[in-house]
Amino acid sequence: MKTLRKKTSLVAILACVLAFIVTGALAADPLPAWNDGKARQSIVEFVQRVTTPGGKDFVPVPERIATFDNDGCLWAEQPMYFQALFVFDRIKTLSGQHPEWKTQEPFASVLKGDMKGALAGGEHALLEMVMATHAGMTTEAFEQIVSDWIATARHPVTKQPYTEMVYQPMLELLDYLRANDFKTFIVSGGGIEFMRPWAEKVYGIPPEQVIGSSIKTRFELFDGKPVLVRLPEINFIDDKAGKPVGIQQHIGRRPIFAAGNSDGDLQMLQWTTTGSGARFALLVHHTDAKREWAYDRTSHIGKLDKALDEAQAKSWTVVDMQQDWKRVFAFGN
């Protein structure tokens, strides 16, 4: 009888330890870089609603799709989209093979360090620079180029690696959603193959869950070895009205949660919030000139105007970066 009692109490102790661990895990704050305000509360409240079994807003796991813009939403986009900085770096690197670039715009301006001049030619000049740096190699060669660049390049202002210029609160939000069985996707105007090489390591988002703009590729046998060659021809622009199109193409069902930060995300948020059942839309509002940058309605990059009006009219969650975030960047700022 005595032994049995000993055994019983051992089991009881183990049960207590287990209960403590489980309770501890549940109680641990999943969003420590977020201040306790309306934005954070609206997120937690939504996630609880859609994950409570038997609740009226319960959403089955396969339908828990969350989509995130990248530039200005998961990582910074100032003083210029990071992919544009990649383009400029590549032009400098490749200039040895292109002596004609010394006198040919927009390349000449880039080589002189005059970024404003480089962009003066508008969309046509930009496209020319993108094609000169993104096309004409195999998919595998391009992946290597991006991987090498992202491993060594530094942000012009903070001198941090670009992969440290990601928002700590958004990393926590991605983790929090995945811990609640959401499948997280990137839906960005940026290049799909520019993001894939590092998105899994940095965001925990695998290549098959990255959606972005793309150029065409062609399958070829090169010395009997199959390759995919990147062609200087636009395939798809995943921006504005293109975002719901890209979502349907890649995911095939409507997200129940979407996050963005600019007018380029408006249609994604409209598409997300007008499905049936519980829906959530979030806008990151860049209000923190001290820790990050402050810009919205008149900015050339990440313009947030119409989407801000619609967010206010429709009570979407607007994150005030200065108020709502305890910490901004992954590197600790």
Add this chain to the structure above:
Amino acid sequence: MKTLRKKTSLVAILACVLAFIVTGALAADPLPAWNDGKARQSIVEFVQRVTTPGGKDFVPVPERIATFDNDGCLWAEQPMYFQALFVFDRIKTLSGQHPEWKTQEPFASVLKGDMKGALAGGEHALLEMVMATHAGMTTEAFEQIVSDWIATARHPVTKQPYTEMVYQPMLELLDYLRANDFKTFIVSGGGIEFMRPWAEKVYGIPPEQVIGSSIKTRFELFDGKPVLVRLPEINFIDDKAGKPVGIQQHIGRRPIFAAGNSDGDLQMLQWTTTGSGARFALLVHHTDAKREWAYDRTSHIGKLDKALDEAQAKSWTVVDMQQDWKRVFAFGN
């Protein structure tokens, strides 16, 4: 002491029961519809190689990507691609709204039940029929049309629902791969939005893991409500050299396992098998005129000629349906 001994033996008994259950689970045949031949052995051997931790061919879970053709590989494709039969059914259904079809080819032939006549106009006629039945509605309306059709339509020969015309051994193979942490994808020349409404229920493959041919869509606000309208314009043909392109677009990494059944799958199998590390390619060879259909090098549908030669030259696994499959269809034939 006596109590302790009793407890000990109870634990021992429980351990034995547990061991029995675990061993039983491991021993249970994951591929019961497959005969024990070279094809089955090559599959099991490959899966064991890539999933054995520490083994020289071990593949980390995120890279365990498996792609499957659909028509003739996961479900049957005779006497005609099932999507073509869907097109003919839709033309009949819609003919009331199109009195002009009574005299206008290829529609007139379809309405007379003359399928050969309907297809006599070649690719142009086919495209016209596809657009008349697949475009001009929202993505949600089309999903409903496909769901309704697949729930009620019957195969012209077996009189079974099309979702029963799937190959039992291939369903087992999908399950077996997923039990070994593979992510399974469809990569089909068929319409992506024709497969998505039923692929999850029938194959366990969610919409975001279905890759196929597509038409363009446009985002619109219709009475203030966002919709995606399906346009009568080809977006992407996911066949032959298009398959590796589609794989890169949607998955962004090369599969390590691919299965097909026709020359339309050749480039997918080439792309899959020429990556580094262990790779697996499978061809379903339709050799069973009694339980299914027998066709290969000269067939108009599912022509298997060049890919069969390459499979033999490169020792890919060729499944002889008659020899290798104990059972063919999900409905039990």
